[in-house]
Amino acid sequence: MKKGKIYEELLVLADAKNAGFVQRLIPNLAPERILGTKTPILRTFAKQLAKRPEREAFLKELPHFSFEEHLVHGFVIEELKDFEQTMEALEHYLPFIDNRATCDQLRPKILAKHADEVLVKIRGWLGSEHPYTVRYAIGLLMTNYLDEEFEPGLLQLVAEVDREHYYIQMMQAWYFATALAKQPASTLPLIESQTLIPFVQNKTIQKARESRRISPELKKALLAWKITEKGKG
Secondary structure, eight states: OOOOHHHHHHHTTOOHHHHHHHHHHOTTSOGGGOOOOOHHHHHHHHHHHTTSTTHHHHHHSOSOSSHHHHHHHHHHHHHOOOHHHHHHHHHHHGGGOOSHHHHHTOOOGGGGGGHHHHHHHHHHHTTOSSHHHHHHHHHHHHHHSSSTTOOTHHHHHHHTOOOOOHHHHHHHHHHHHHHHHHOHHHHHHHHHHTOSOHHHHHHHHHHHHHOTTSOHHHHHHHGGGOEETTEEO
């Protein structure tokens, strides 16, 4: 991982106090990889970089050294106007994502305009060997496919992801809790079946009970479908 020209520019924008805060949020990253530059500043930087001739070289320079370079990389992808170019950039970049913050902030708006084509890619990403590619795919299903583009079969796609990776399972729980709020008629039978991975099942229930979008009646009922160490029920 080289420290290139963009790293040097970001180093000037470093915020040591915020770096400590970020380190506590993302403990799997080495402290020296965190500059602490705040997200609004990085977004502004990315908008400018997207118009500079160095953009293409930067998008090819992977992996980046710092957390902030990775965020900027994602924000530059969000600035791309062409769908095919965006998908190509995503395919190249996703295997290099190594933390949940970088993963979850990458949401190009253009993807929502090409739901069918993106869904084909999502199906492939769900089987990726790279855990944050899988998390990214589930996150896209949560943000872009629980409203007008919702299909009940997509719930099963996420349910069939069986990976012993904390940040994949947490995203599964987040997805199902959101699905309970947005598509309860389709999602509740899956929760009642108690066929999800126990950790995912119980985290889903916890997140749903913490949500303001779930009725008090459903929150109470969900407790009956927690999976205990002794088994279901």
